[in-house]
Amino acid sequence: MNKNTNTIQAGIALLLAATLAACGGGGGNPGSTGPVSGGGTGTGTGGGTTTPVASDPKITLALTDGSGATITSLSGGQSATVKATVLTAAGKPAANAIVQFTASAGTLVSFTPETGSALTDANGVAVVSVKPAGVTSAGATAITATSVVEGKTATASSNIAVGAAPLTVGSLAFSPAPSGTLPAFSTVSLSIPVTSGGQPATSVSGLNMSSLCVGDGTATLVPGAFANGIQTATYTNNGCLRGRDTLSVSIGNSTQTISLDVGAANIGAIQFSGSSVSGSSIVLKGSGGQGRTEAAQISFRVVDQHGNGLPGVDVNFSATTNTGGLTVSPSRATTDATGSVMTMVSSGTVPTPVRVVAEATRNGVKISGLSDTLTISTGLPMQRFMSMSAEKYNIEGLNYDSETTNITVLLADQYGNPVSDNTAVNFVTEGGAVGSSAQGACVTKDGGCTVALRSQAFRPENGRVTVLAYLQGIEDFTDSNGDGQYSCTGYTGSTPYRPLVDVCPSGGEPHVDLADPFLDTGNHAIVSGQPATKHSLDGIYEAPKGDLPFPFNRSSYSAAGDAKWGLNYIRRSIEVVFSGSQANLARQVCTGEVCRDWTTADGDAAVIQGVAGANCTPQTLSFRLYDVKNNPMPAGTAVTGADATKLSLSVILPEAVPSTNAIGGTIHHVTVKPDSACASGSFMLRVATPRGNVTGYNFRSN
Numbered sequence: 290m291n292k293n294t295n296t297i298q299a300g301i302a303l304l305l306a307a308t309l310a311a312c313g314g315g316g317g318n319p320g321s322t323g324p325v326s327g328g329g330t331g332t333g334t335g336g337g338t339t340t341p342v343a344s345d346p347k348i349t350l351a352l353t354d355g356s357g358a359t360i361t362s363l364s365g366g367q368s369a370t371v372k373a374t375v376l377t378a379a380g381k382p383a384a385n386a387i388v389q390f391t392a393s394a395g396t397l398v399s400f401t402p403e404t405g406s407a408l409t410d411a412n413g414v415a416v417v418s419v420k421p422a423g424v425t426s427a428g429a430t431a432i433t434a435t436s437v438v439e440g441k442t443a444t445a446s447s448n449i450a451v452g453a454a455p456l457t458v459g460s461l462a463f464s465p466a467p468s469g470t471l472p473a474f475s476t477v478s479l480s481i482p483v484t485s486g487g488q489p490a491t492s493v494s495g496l497n498m499s500s501l502c503v504g505d506g507t508a509t510l511v512p513g514a515f516a517n518g519i520q521t522a523t524y525t526n527n528g529c530l531r532g533r534d535t536l537s538v539s540i541g542n543s544t545q546t547i548s549l550d551v552g553a554a555n556i557g558a559i560q561f562s563g564s565s566v567s568g569s570s571i572v573l574k575g576s577g578g579q580g581r582t583e584a585a586q587i588s589f590r591v592v593d594q595h596g597n598g599l600p601g602v603d604v605n606f607s608a609t610t611n612t613g614g615l616t617v618s619p620s621r622a623t624t625d626a627t628g629s630v631m632t633m634v635s636s637g638t639v640p641t642p643v644r645v646v647a648e649a650t651r652n653g654v655k656i657s658g659l660s661d662t663l664t665i666s667t668g669l670p671m672q673r674f675m676s677m678s679a680e681k682y683n684i685e686g687l688n689y690d691s692e693t694t695n696i697t698v699l700l701a702d703q704y705g706n707p708v709s710d711n712t713a714v715n716f717v718t719e720g721g722a723v724g725s726s727a728q729g730a731c732v733t734k735d736g737g738c739t740v741a742l743r744s745q746a747f748r749p750e751n752g753r754v755t756v757l758a759y760l761q762g763i764e765d766f767t768d769s770n771g772d773g774q775y776s777c778t779g780y781t782g783s784t785p786y787r788p789l790v791d792v793c794p795s796g797g798e799p800h801v802d803l804a805d806p807f808l809d810t811g812n813h814a815i816v817s818g819q820p821a822t823k824h825s826l827d828g829i830y831e832a833p834k835g836d837l838p839f840p841f842n843r844s845s846y847s848a849a850g851d852a853k854w855g856l857n858y859i860r861r862s863i864e865v866v867f868s869g870s871q872a873n874l875a876r877q878v879c880t881g882e883v884c885r886d887w888t889t890a891d892g893d894a895a896v897i898q899g900v901a902g903a904n905c906t907p908q909t910l911s912f913r914l915y916d917v918k919n920n921p922m923p924a925g926t927a928v929t930g931a932d933a934t935k936l937s938l939s940v941i942l943p944e945a946v947p948s949t950n951a952i953g954g955t956i957h958h959v960t961v962k963p964d965s966a967c968a969s970g971s972f973m974l975r976v977a978t979p980r981g982n983v984t985g986y987n988f989r990s991n
Contacts, residue, residue: 346383346438348445349374364452368420373434375413375443382413383438390417394430397451398422425491427453454486456493456540461547473528473554474595481520481538489518498522500536502529502551510536528554528593530601554593556602559647559658562588562629569661572709573668573702574614574636575774575788587660588631589647591624598628602649606632609644613637613773615665617645636665638773640704667709668702670762670859672803675700677758677861682950685923685980686721686744686867687752687916694865696723698758699737707736713760716740717839719810720747720754720867744867750813752867752918753825757808757839762859766800775800775854789855802850806860810835815918819886819953824864864950868923869916872976872984877911877956884911884956897961900936901990905967907960910988914946914976915954924948925979928957935970936990937962
């Protein structure tokens, strides 16, 4: 033990002795009577009280900010005051006591002074400052104050949280700054200073960047590298339409903005996108409905030099022709977000091809685009352009079911153009069955359509079946002024006359007023012989004969029509023969092209005169073939010569029964040739139907 230590201990012993003497005999027992050790005198007061003396010194610790408020956390460059109050064991301020301050996480905070120690003042208070060790320091630590008072150690601790200094965005700048307006599809670099506690940040997170044009989808702002407290970003103008963009950068509550003039993208092209109608065809004005359209939506897309759609571009539309009153509306429209824009083309009254021109101007440059050709072609079907025919007019259906022939209807408008596809044509018949199980109708393709007529019951008495085809169309008229539509010069309405809508009481162009359609069942009687007519249809409505008004568009049949031009049921009828299978032959007497049936006055019909004997010469044999109803034999029935003896035959003309519905059958001719000796001979005419039914007729020479 050194000399100083011995001196201090001796002083402490003397101080304790003096204190004990002052308290009445030192080791005496307070509260009892008796001698006091140490030579002192006095008496104790039994039952008296004394103040207990603290056995250890004590430290209290407080952390406060600059205003004196107690704190439990620090962040960034913030500092706090750490105040330790030291009391002796007797509860008195311990002046001039050394207090050592420490942190459990020594690298998290730093003290001022750096030693972290201070001497208590007269009030026993020692003070140091503490702050985070760096702007990025973060965590939690315990601040502990330790002091030795009167030979005993006293400590106190307080916990504190440490957070990094908040990041702050500095003034934004373009590097290099663009001179004037930033053109479309050009880029510029943006410098973003970021500090923490007033010092350049060493890392950055939570950085938000945006701009008005980025929000529009017409610009991008992409972060780049971060170094020395500077975050870089690349701004690209993709054709912003605002003219001036404002960029905003923020971290937490720190925000900075900067503005930039931007240019809109030039138009690269105006592209035709398509038409709302299939086949790029619409019908003439006034011919719509029934699946037809008089207007088409034409679409374009305006793109920049990179093929991106340009929104907000005003586009003007026009047509390459306005023939017949064709219109384009609207004549001006603005592209949507994808650069798309559209207009409508409405047909006129005259067939014509047309294209739509789209034009737009930006930055002083005009760009135009052209649609594909749109055809204004077909109107409603007109009566005089309706045609109806049969594949075969005579089928072997009188005695057989399921023999068929195709019935075809062809339609055209007033200009002779085939009507629009999918125009529906209905059919009815007085015998057999027409159409399919799905429908008794057909829809047109390229202006025509076909259904099958099948042989079955009912079979009319005369074997002749009427088929009626009908559909909505327009009555015939003469376009006197060439404007492509029916004109009503005497119309006095408040608005211009609308064909097919308004009634023209007088003064209209010449037209044919159609009567009501009906199923003409013809003459059911069997006509014998060789009549001059080719069919039994008379075109006159006769209810007693079985004629049927069809369709029933009025309560009773009217042969007078409705006294106005307009829509009506246009129609055609044909007769198809259900031919028998047994051939009948009647020899003919012909003068030129006029023939009549052979009679008994003409001699024996089976004998060919002049083909044998002296001065024999070839002779022409003419004959008529017909079935049991005096109708033609089935189409394709073959006529041949057979079993010829001493005679020969030329080719029979025609050698097969043609497709025909002529009453009385068909006329055929054959030349009968003698042999070299002019001898008498014979031959047979053989008639075979498509079903294989054969009939023979024998002839001989004189």
